[in-house]
Amino acid sequence: MSKNSQHGQWSSRLAFVLAATGSAVGLGNIWKFPYITGENGGGAFVLVYLTCILAIGIPIMMAEVMLGRRGRQSPVNTMRDLAKEAGSSPLWSWLGWVGVVAGFLILSYYSVIAGWAMAYVVRVASGVFEGATADGVSNIFGQFIADPEKLLAWHSLFIIVTMLVVARGVKGLERTVKFLMPALLVILVLLVGYSMDQGAFQQGVSFLFEPDFSKIDSDGVLTAMGHAFFTLSLGMGAIMVYGAYLPSNVSIGSTVIIISIADTAVALLAGLVIFPIVFANGLEPGSGPGLIFQTLPIAFGHMAYGSLFGTLFFVLLVFAAWSSSISLIEPAVAWLVENKSMSRMRACIWAGLVTWLVGIGTVLSFNIGADIKFFDKTFFDILDYLTANIMLPLGGLCIALFAGWVMKKEVSANELSLKHAWVYAVWRLLIRFVSPIAVIIVFLNVVGLI
Numbered sequence: 043m044s045k046n047s048q049h050g051q052w053s054s055r056l057a058f059v060l061a062a063t064g065s066a067v068g069l070g071n072i073w074k075f076p077y078i079t080g081e082n083g084g085g086a087f088v089l090v091y092l093t094c095i096l097a098i099g100i101p102i103m104m105a106e107v108m109l110g111r112r113g114r115q116s117p118v119n120t121m122r123d124l125a126k127e128a129g130s131s132p133l134w135s136w137l138g139w140v141g142v143v144a145g146f147l148i149l150s151y152y153s154v155i156a157g158w159a160m161a162y163v164v165r166v167a168s169g170v171f172e173g174a175t176a177d178g179v180s181n182i183f184g185q186f187i188a189d190p191e192k193l194l195a196w197h198s199l200f201i202i203v204t205m206l207v208v209a210r211g212v213k214g215l216e217r218t219v220k221f222l223m224p225a226l227l228v229i230l231v232l233l234v235g236y237s238m239d240q241g242a243f244q245q246g247v248s249f250l251f252e253p254d255f256s257k258i259d260s261d262g263v264l265t266a267m268g269h270a271f272f273t274l275s276l277g278m279g280a281i282m283v284y285g286a287y288l289p290s291n292v293s294i295g296s297t298v299i300i301i302s303i304a305d306t307a308v309a310l311l312a313g314l315v316i317f318p319i320v321f322a323n324g325l326e327p328g329s330g331p332g333l334i335f336q337t338l339p340i341a342f343g344h345m346a347y348g349s350l351f352g353t354l355f356f357v358l359l360v361f362a363a364w365s366s367s368i369s370l371i372e373p374a375v376a377w378l379v380e381n382k383s384m385s386r387m388r389a390c391i392w393a394g395l396v397t398w399l400v401g402i403g404t405v406l407s408f409n410i411g412a413d414i415k416f417f418d419k420t421f422f423d424i425l426d427y428l429t430a431n432i433m434l435p436l437g438g439l440c441i442a443l444f445a446g447w448v449m450k451k452e453v454s455a456n457e458l459s460l461k462h463a464w465v466y467a468v469w470r471l472l473i474r475f476v477s478p479i480a481v482i483i484v485f486l487n488v489v490g491l492i
């Protein structure tokens with residue numbers, strides 16, 4: 043088996059950490075985490091989410107990076123070769139396929155929301171939010187998403203810039219994220235300062251951290267678990283393909299812990315910014331995907347230099363979304379290059395086109411198609427539920443089973459090369475039993491079997 047990837051390698055451990063953190067930190071942390079927390083009643087949801095990160099997310103992320111580095115190819119080909127090496131069925135390559143499809147589907151709506159963030163760069167910079175009331179801010183958002191042409195234009199632009207970076211390959215990804223993550227962190231901390239000062243901070247903190255289990259149902263638990271996968275970019279091969287470009291001497295365990303801490307910190311900070319603003323302005327925490335677009339502009343409209351910070355914030359959010367979307371499409375692009383001997387450029391054009399087309403469904407689901415529903419869900423809701431709540435946990439379950447039960451113990455021990463034997467023992471316990479059983483219990487619970 044070749045030990046180097048044909049697509050290149052990260053130049054250092056730091057480069058991998060930045061790229062993987064760039065993939066993990068994105069709209070999931072700043073846009074999705076607050077609104078699903080709001081919809082699911084706060085504290086109990088956050089607690090379940092954090093537990094899933096620890097017991098499921100971290101061990102599975104280690105497994106994904108490990109499989110990727112061992113296989114050194116796109117997830118489809120990696121899984122096929124590793125299954126062969128372990129003397130198991132080539133059908134495991136299906137795991138890679140499901141990942142490719144999940145990546146397309148997620149990117150198709152991710153790009154639409156990233157388009158909203160781009161549009162907000164322009165809006166905040168123009169100063170329309172200066173002195174705006176909560177109602178005014180809500181109206182501006184309502185008018186914006188009611189306009190399919192605008193949403194489509196921004197969605198198209200986002201797809202184009204994403205594909206341009208992907209076309210340049212691994213090195214292109216590296217440079218994009220180096221300054222971004224620290225800058226985003228600084229501005230978030232600044233915004234927490236605003237919320238402490240002007241928001242209902244105490245109320246926001248209680249909402250986030252005081253669990254009330256009567257407020258969360260089995261579907262909420264599934265959403266929390268699904269989000270643990272979504273926010274860490276797990277379950278579809280994104281982190282696997284990034285692992286494929288990881289130099290052999292880098293320690294996987296500590297690297298994964300750093301990435302998970304950074305990702306969780308950004309989500310919690312975003313919550314600490316948003317909920318105090320929600321409560322101080324009498325807004326509804328469960329108002330859905332528009333939550334950050336209906337709350338943050340209030341802060342920017344009232345703080346000193348608000349338009350400047352606001353513009354900067356949305357620029358950084360766009361960059362964060364950008365560095366995430368790259369990883370959503372990389373498994374597909376890597377496969378097209380390997381198996382269809384396409385150039386990266388051609389592969390990107392095809393992948394971008396398909397994603398763009400599917401994305402139109404999401405664009406329309408916020409306006410003229412808002413009433414077209416199956417099981418009370420719009421096109422966007424269905425895509426989100428299918429990918430985050432079903433495909434990613436299923437993919438993650440298979441990854442755990444493969445790494446824990448199919449792959450030979452010597453191989454995983456050697457590839458992970460953890461410093462202490464007990465750490466490996468804990469990981470193996472988690473990956474063989476705890477993570478898969480937890481995923482299965484949550485699934486069974488939702489369909490009402492337990």
Ligand code: TRP
Pocket residue numbers: 065066067068069070071148271272273274275276277278280366367369370434
């Ligand atoms: N983790 C990203 C976020 O939180 C989204 C993302 C990027 C993703 N790559 C992924 C989600 C792969 C699932 C799988 O915004």
